[in-house]
Every structure is written in C-alpha cells, then in structure tokens.
Amino acid sequence: xxxxxxxxxxxxxxxxxxxxxxxxxxxxxxxxxxxxxxxxxxxxxxxxxxxxxxxxxxxxxxxxxxxxxxxxxxxxxxxxxxxxxxxxxxxxxxxxxxxxxxxxxxxxxxxxxxxxxxxxxxxxxxxxxxxxxxxxxxxxxxxxxxxxxxxxxxxxxxxxxxxxxxxxxxxxxxxxxxxxxxxxxxxxxxxxxxxxxxxxxxxxxxxxxxxxxxxxxxxxxxxxxxxxxxxxxxxxxxxx
Numbered sequence: 001x002x003x004x005x006x007x008x009x010x011x012x013x014x015x016x017x018x019x020x021x022x023x024x025x026x027x028x029x030x031x032x033x034x035x036x037x038x039x040x041x042x043x044x045x046x047x048x049x050x051x052x053x054x055x056x057x058x059x060x061x062x063x064x065x066x067x068x069x070x071x072x073x074x075x076x077x078x079x080x081x082x083x084x085x086x087x088x089x090x091x092x093x094x095x096x097x098x099x100x101x102x103x104x105x106x107x108x109x110x111x112x113x114x115x116x117x118x119x120x121x122x123x124x125x126x127x128x129x130x131x132x133x134x135x136x137x138x139x140x141x142x143x144x145x146x147x148x149x150x151x152x153x154x155x156x157x158x159x160x161x162x163x164x165x166x167x168x169x170x171x172x173x174x175x176x177x178x179x180x181x182x183x184x185x186x187x188x189x190x191x192x193x194x195x196x197x198x199x200x201x202x203x204x205x206x207x208x209x210x211x212x213x214x215x216x217x218x219x220x221x222x223x224x225x226x227x228x229x230x231x232x233x234x235x236x237x238x239x240x
Contacts, residue, residue, distance in 0.1 A: 035171040035201060041154040046171065047203035052145035056157070057082035057233035058138070060226060067094065068220040073097060073186065074131050084108075086237035087134040105240045106135035112240050121240040132185060142184045144226065150181035151195060170202040177210065190217040204231055 036044050038208050052058075062077040072094055079089015087106040091100050095116070103114040105121065110132055112121040124132055137143040155171035182189035191211030200206050211223040 004208050013157045015136070028182075035159045035199075036156060039113065040172050040223045041156050041175075042113075044156075044171075044199060045148040045151060045154060045197070046099070048197070048199050048205040049148040049153060051202075051204050051231065052138075052143075052148075052228075053140045055083075055231045055233075058228050058236060059227050059230040059233055060137075060144075062224055062226045063092075063223055064224050066222045067215070068215075068222055070149075071215050071219065071222075073188070074203075075217060077134065079104075079134075080233055080235050080237070081135065081138040081233055082233065082237055083138065084237065085135040085138050086167065087137070088235070088237045089134070091131075091134070104134060105237065107237050107239055108135050109133070109135075110239070111135075128185070132187075142206070144228075145183075146175060147181055147195070147210075148197075151175040151177055157196075170198050170206065171201075173199060179212075182210065182212065182214070186214045188215045 008029075009213050013033055013065065027153050038235050040048075057220075058080065058081050059079070060186070061076070061078040064074075065127055067073075067075050074091060075094055076092035077089060084107060086108075089104060091102045093099075093102065100116045102111075103121070104124075105112045107124070109191075111124045111126050113124040115124075132142065138145075140146065153219075154173055154175040154190065157174055159171045161167075161169065169199050177189055177193040177195050179189050182193050189212065191213045193210050196209045197205060198207040206228055207222055208226045209222060213219060214224070215222050
C-alpha cells in the first residue's frame, strides 16, 4: 500500500524537489551577493558614469515604443559613438504617418545626413529638429553619462542574472531627473522624469529607461530606452 502511494505521488514529489533546488540556486546566485559592494546607490551611479566617460566608444540603441501620434521627434537611433567625439549610425523619425530612416555621420562638430530619397550625404543642423548633435551623446558634460550624477532620490531595486551567458548580476536603480538634465539630449523636455537604470556587476550601465514630457508639458508623456550593447569600441569615423 505504501509503495503504491509513493508510486502515484513520485512525479509530484520529484517536481517539488526540482522547484526547491531551482529556488535555492537563485537565492545562492543573487540573494547572497551585494551588487552595490557596500556602496550607496549614488556611488554605484558615479562608477557607471566613470566607465562611460573613460571608454573609447560604445555601440548603442535608443528607441521610444510609445511615441504619441503627431509627435515629430526622434523615434530611434542606433550606431556607434567614439571618443573623438564622433557618431556613425541611423536615426528614425516619423514623417507624415510613416517612419524615415536616415543615415547619419557626425565628426569634427559637423553632422552629415543621407536624407530619404537622396543618394549622398549633406550637412544638417540637428537643432532644427529638436535633437542634439548625436556625437555629443558621449561627451561627459552633455551626453548619456551626465544623466547619472543628475539623478535624484536614487533607490536600488532587485538584482537578477543576465548577460549573454547569464553570468552577470544586473541591478536596477530608480530615481528622477530634472528637465535641465534631460534637455541636454532633447531640448523640448519639461517637468520631472522617472528613470530606471540597469547596471551590471562591472559597474557598466547597460540600459536606461526615461519617462516624461520630452516634447513639453502640454504634450503626452512617453519613454525612451537606451541600450548600451558594447563598451571599449574602437572605430575610425571619417567625414563621408
């Protein structure tokens, strides 16, 4: 009778044991480690800022998945930033209900773009479109890294395993950004912005999501998510 009872319940017991072991592995992997290494959240963000300011270059993408209808501003960007400073990549902007992808090179303080239905690059003033020189995104005073020290009310959230081989500890930090900080990236920003950073155990910023009124307080709020996919990039970017 006992063996029969165990036989019927063995699959359930085995499943419960596997679930318990999996939970213990997760706790061992994340719960017993201090991703901040005894530092305050502000100190972790300062370390992430330092990595961005010292790297030779990054590959990155920036995108908004909830851009309100009628807003004609940057929807997405992807490419390479180098310390020259220089940028080479592609910008996506909404045009008359569609999306236009524009090849862009910025070097020596001049922005060149290959506009839709054209075959050659021409000089472009990005300020006319409410966006900065994309090469400025790597500059310490005006770029991505400048957002980190400007973040207020920083709090640490949960940590999870991640990375290409699931061998990194990724930690979440939340806070708020004043409009003056965000305006360096998009000039129309107004009001306070919510921000969430994901930082790996090497103190590298891997993702940032910023939500607020990028096109002015009279317009709907929306989000941009920045993904930094590679640090230490070395690439010669020349005038096209």
